Amino acid sequence: MSNSKIRKQDALDYHTKGTPGKIEVIPTKATKTQRDLALAYSPGVAEPCRVIADNTEEVYKYTAKGNLVAVISDGTAVLGLGNIGPEASKPVMEGKGLLFKIFAGIDVFDLELNTSNIEEFITVVKALEPTFGGINLEDIKAPDCFEIESRLKKELNIPIMHDDQHGTAIISGAGLINALKVVKKDRNKVKLVVSGAGASALSCIKIFIELGLNKDNIIVCDSKGVIRSDRKNLSKLKSEFATNLDFNTLEDAIVDADVFLGLSQGNVLSADMLKSMAPKPIVFALANPDPEIEYETAMKTRNDVLMATGRSDHPNQVNNVLGFPFIFRGALDVRATEINEAMKLAAVKAIADLAQQPVPDMVIKAYNQETMSFGTNYIIPKPLDPRLLTEVAPAVAKAAIESGVAQLKITDWEQYKTELTQRLGNDKQIIRRLTNKAKQNPKRVVLAEADDYRVLKAAQIALDEGIAKPILLGNIKQIKALIKKHNLELQDIPIIDPTSSANSKTVAAYGDLFFDKRKRKGYNKYEAHNLMIKRNYFGAMMVDQGDADALISGISRKYSNTIKPALQIIGTKKNVKASSMYLMLTKNGPLFFTDTTMLAKPSAEELVTIAYQAATTVRNMMDIEPKVAFLSYSNFGSTDGEEPKMVREAATIMKQRYPEIISDGEIQANFAFNQTELEKNYPFSDLVNNEPNVLVFPNLAAANIAYKLLQVMKTAEAIGPIVLGLNKPVQILQLGSSVREIVNMITIANIDAQIKENTKSSEMQSS
DSSP: OOOSOOOHHHHHHHHHSSSSSSOOOOOOSOOSSHHHHHHHSTTTTHHHHHHHHHOGGGHHHHSSGGGEEEEEEOSSSBTTTBSOOHHHHHHHHHHHHHHHHHHHOOEEEEEEOOOOOHHHHHHHHHHTTTTOSEEEEOSOOTTHHHHHHHHHHHHOSSOEEEHHHHHHHHHHHHHHHHHHHHHTOOTTTOOEEEEOOSHHHHHHHHHHHHTTOOGGGEEEEETTEEOBTTOTTOOHHHHTTOBOSSOOSHHHHTTTOSEEEEOSOTTOSOHHHHHTSOSSOEEEEOOSSSOSSOHHHHHHHOTTOEEEESOTTSSSBOOGGGTHHHHHHHHHHTTBSOOOHHHHHHHHHHHHHHHHSOOOHHHHHHTTOSOOOSBTTBSSOOTTOTHHHHHHHHHHHHHHHHTTOBSSOOOOHHHHHHHHHHHHOSOTTHHHHHHHHHHHSOOEEEETTTTSHHHHHHHHHHHHHTSOEEEEESOHHHHHHHHHHTTOOOTTSOEEOTTSGGGHHHHHHHHHHHHHHHTTTTOOHHHHHHHTTSHHHHHHHHHHTTSOSEEEEOTTSOHHHHHHHHHHHTOBSTTOOOEEEEEEEETTEEEEEEOSSSOSSOOHHHHHHHHHHHHHHHHHTTOOOOEEEEEOSSSTTSOOOHHHHHHHHHHHHHHHHOTTSEEEEEEOHHHHTOHHHHHHHOTTOTTTTOOOOEEEOSSHHHHHHHHHHHHHTTSEEEEEEEEESBSSOEEEOOTTOOHHHHHHHHHHHHHHHHHHHHHHHHHHHHO
8 A cells, every 4th residue: 555664573563563463353233231142142143043044145134244255365476475375375365354344344354275276275265155245366376366266256156356366457447548548549559568477467458458459459578578479388378368460578569559567577668668669658567566667767768658556656556455345345235146347347437437537625635735637647546535435336336237247236326325435434544544645745843752762663654654754852862872772764863952052052042032922921031041951842942933843742741731832932823722632533433522631611712712623623634524513411402501501602603603614502412423313303403414523522521531431441542632723733642652643643743734834825825
């Protein structure tokens, strides 16, 4: 998915931290009481067993089969590692299962088979048919993979796909359709040269032919050169695409070619070879991690080239995750008996068509682009585009129905799309989108407690991921010793010690500035200068003066001691108080709790400010439409206590002042999240059909207790507190934050800096 730098120990730690591996089985039914267990197992389980025994199709109703896919490998062709065996392939298969779940809500059991015998493999998989709704074959060497998939498709009655063959072909096919449209070339007339003759390459060629390319215009090369019809000992698969044309090498064949497809190895296509191609050449250099020609080299060589790679750091990434989760989703939902050519081509067309549609703002913002539209640098949708689920899965399901392999029919396609969205919850890709947005324009983030290993490790990750440019504050000798001890690569990162004589002039200048800000607010000049050697004050002044873009602190200090320098130096806008918000990642999507750390007993006016700050942050930073609920222990005037009245007043002011934001209250939390009861009892509420995501609590105690309860009960992962209302970005860590939590806050601080920079630029232009 990403081409950021990954260190060996980080990868090993990731897989061993907590529970080993990446996946687990979670019950979907209540299991708390003896009655629950009696229903789940003996004696209650006998009833669905009897029903299924009478009609095996009922297995889809009473078990998880209909949403369960097997990811199966023999470990003979794992990624770029080759034949490493079934045990060594298991991390990859678990990872594939994870992708199925997070992108399409499909559950997976991974199965690694200890056999390299085709017959044994097929026999085992056939015996598993009663368990699974579909089978994803993975990382099986050629030519075995062709026979295994072909025979299993004939002998089983559930959808089967070898993603290494067809996944790349489907995404490449969509990209090629659009690339040819951009350069205005006829599919039937273009000359295609292919470097590579493995499973992926041959599958790509087949699907390209189905899309309209002329087989006679296709030249395939392997490690020995052009696959010619007069070459001896050609395999059956290669002989199908052998040419009679008088070419021997890739260099010969590439002359005047319109399209190059590379699924071989890095740097086999030279700049001179690219120059010899036809005008407006299309280059799909898909070898990973090093493409057949480097993107930068291709761009320097020709200004008319349209290029795609397998890498996420260049335009037009050919990524299988654009296809397989949604193809299986559509196949499972109509209980298809196979994944046939019609379904694959439907996926190709849906992916291609999606790239031609206007790109939603949330996707543009996620990649921090000003614009994103169909053309040379955008022929394939982005992996974080949520429309893939609601476009590709229905297209596949519809093709299954029309081609006669579906056992269920869908008639209301809009309702189906709604169900797909609900299946994944409300925007579960939020952290991936935030990370990607931060990477587009990394800012200078000051880390005030760089003498803590966790902070340094987070700085390393932020640097590797490209989400920020860290600046470290603290004792230089201690920090360098920690860097050396833990083998971190932070040698070129700025390290600043405010207590060092080397920074005395900066400290003095910052002291003068602070004194000017606070001279009538209890500080004399000596005190002002003395405060500047403290890292929180120094860091806040760096941000205030534009010497850095954001500040992160608080891992070892009380919240109040960390926020105070920021309030004194950076401050808030006129008549606005700072507040805070937690992003709570729940099973049903993100929720935003506010105010969790700042205002103990807010007034109605302050609640409105809190709500507005949270709502605008959710919209601008998270790219989610805010829906605000003012929570209380009463519903719409049912109690006349002081607190409900205050919340009621705040809700009224909010509606009047910010009618563009969906909001309502006062309301109890259980009604806010129960649409049936809400509509039945309070049909007038603006939250009917608008389930809230921004929760405004009546006071700090309620908000703080609520988020900590969810966190400790492992009902939600908490990210925050996100500080709102300051003039410039400062984010405060929880005491004892983990490395992951620090990285999340660096990401949020970076995006906050991007937003504030863009807002300032807009204000300057308008003035």
